[in-house]
Amino acid sequence: QVQLQESGPGLVRPSQTLSLTCTVSGGSVSSNRYYWSWIRQRPGKGLEWLGYVYYSGGRYYNPSFKSRIDMSVDTSKNQFSLRLISVTAADSAVYYCARDRGPSNGGSSIFDYWGQGTQVTVSS
Amino acid sequence: DIVMTQSPDSLAVSLGERATINCKSSQSLLYSSNKKNYIAWYQQKPGQPPKLLIYWASTRESGVPDRFSGSGSGTDFTLTIHNLQAEDVAVYHCQHYHSPPFTFGQGTKLEI
Numbered sequence: 001q002v003q004l005q006e007s008g009p010g011l012v013r014p015s016q017t018l019s020l021t022c023t024v025s026g027g028s029v030s031s032n033r034y035y036w037s038w039i040r041q042r043p044g045k046g047l048e049w050l051g052y053v054y055y056s057g058g059r060y061y062n063p064s065f066k067s068r069i070d071m072s073v074d075t076s077k078n079q080f081s082l083r084l085i086s087v088t089a090a091d092s093a094v095y096y097c098a099r100d101r102g103p104s105n106g107g108s109s110i111f112d113y114w115g116q117g118t119q120v121t122v123s124s
Numbered sequence: 125d126i127v128m129t130q131s132p133d134s135l136a137v138s139l140g141e142r143a144t145i146n147c148k149s150s151q152s153l154l155y156s157s158n159k160k161n162y163i164a165w166y167q168q169k170p171g172q173p174p175k176l177l178i179y180w181a182s183t184r185e186s187g188v189p190d191r192f193s194g195s196g197s198g199t200d201f202t203l204t205i206h207n208l209q210a211e212d213v214a215v216y217h218c219q220h221y222h223s224p225p226f227t228f229g230q231g232t233k234l235e236i
Binding site for chain 2: 045046047048049060062063064096098105106108109110111112114115116117
């Protein structure tokens with residue numbers, strides 16, 4: 001059974017960088033069948049897709065974040081990561097990592113396994 | 125970006141009855157080349173991450189009870205839950221995957 005687990009600081013100061021890591025077990029980030037996505041859920045808002053990274057290092061970001069987001073994959077640790085720079089209070093949210101079936105679904109991104117989510121609060 | 129709008133925002137349905145949740149997209153999610161609608165539905169129970177229920181508008185994910193069904197085409201889609209059970213209390217989200225950025229509806233809260 002594939003499992004994903006987010007980790008990282010729960011509190012980030014405004015203008016600083018939010019950094020999260022997702023550790024995958026029961027599956028491999030080196031698979032060419034999946035993308036690895038980040039999705040967030042702000043209080044009272046819908047889910048928001050941030051982007052995905054592929055085992056090769058290829059990535060696609062939501063243009064809403066393009067100037068301040070970076071994702072990477074570490075195949076040796078079976079992890080992938082998110083960095084969001086210059087955060088504000090509007091970036092406070094529950095952040096989820098998810099497996100994206102895109103490459104094995106005709107290039108179509110649906111999210112079949114999710115981490116439990118980690119709350120990140122941006123506050124001084 | 126494609127905007128996904130769900131209705132209603134919340135609804136209450138009696139046990140054993142049918143629940144209907146709608147999702148409207150700001151542009152067609154139907155690809156003429158393969159006749160597929162690029163929309164998925166998720167269930168999110170309190171304190172849990174979303175769970176994939178349905179994709180391609182009407183294909184149930186493995187293990188999802190057949191009480192859950194999806195329908196619709198183009199810009200109008202419906203998630204129907206027959207014979208509502210207590211464990212179906214959740215927030216339901218639609219998501220398009222027509223082209224990035226992939227966006228979700230605002231969610232519909234289903235109560236008994």
